[in-house]
Amino acid sequence: MALPGVGRYTAGAVVSFAYGDPAPALDTNVRRVLTRVFVRRVAKSATKLDRRLWALAELVIPPKQVWAFNQAIMDFGATVCTARNPKCGTCPMRSVCVFAERANRLTGC
Numbered sequence: 001m002a003l004p005g006v007g008r009y010t011a012g013a014v015v016s017f018a019y020g021d022p023a024p025a026l027d028t029n030v031r032r033v034l035t036r037v038f039v040r041r042v043a044k045s046a047t048k049l050d051r052r053l054w055a056l057a058e059l060v061i062p063p064k065q066v067w068a069f070n071q072a073i074m075d076f077g078a079t080v081c082t083a084r085n086p087k088c089g090t091c092p093m094r095s096v097c098v099f100a101e102r103a104n105r106l107t108g109c
Helices: 008-019 028-038 046-060 066-079 098-107
Strands: none
Touching: 008 066, 028 046, 028 066, 028 098
16 A cells, blocks of 8 residues: 555455455445445445445455455446446345345335
8 A cells, every 4th residue: 555546445456366365345336235235324424434334344354265255246236236227136135235125115115
């Protein structure tokens, strides 16, 4: 992170993908997945939400095969838990997902 332009996300991605060390890589897709699945109350500021998401990401990161976990959650956000038109009906996380729970309440499903 001492290099110019390298922030927490890039550092986490390099450490987990290159070295297999347990470090979260919070890209846009991962942020969306974690927020939708786990966050019941949105923080009052983006900074507070950011801190919560990093803390959550550190809690859920597995000790082994970190690269596979990070890649999987990124891909999941890009293909299933998409920004527009998420595929909640076929999502394997829907039974524990806060977002899906809210959607069900709104639609009466």
